[in-house]
Amino acid sequence: MPLVQISIAEGRSQDDLRSLMGEVHEAVVRAIGAPEASVRVLVTEVPPTQWLSGGQTLAEKAAAAKA
Structure with a gap:
């Protein structure tokens, strides 16, 4: 059972x-032929x-870029 973990900064839409x-x-x-389920x-x-x-x-x- 492949498990992919992604860490991403907040701020993106749910879509x-x-x-x-x-x-x-x-x-x-x-890539590996894993069953979808x-x-x-x-x-x-x-x-x-x-x-x-x-x-x-x-x-x-972000604050520095705005300044």
Whole structure:
């Protein structure tokens, strides 16, 4: 049973997240021939204040870009 876990910053629409999950699901089925019913896709949305990249949170980067 393949399980794909995706961590992504908050802020995308539910339609976008559903599209992402569907595309990843189909990619796993195509790539390894897994039965559709056995593929699991889990998306975890992370607040921008809790995602650090390059020494700054995503929230800090966004605030700096606006300044």
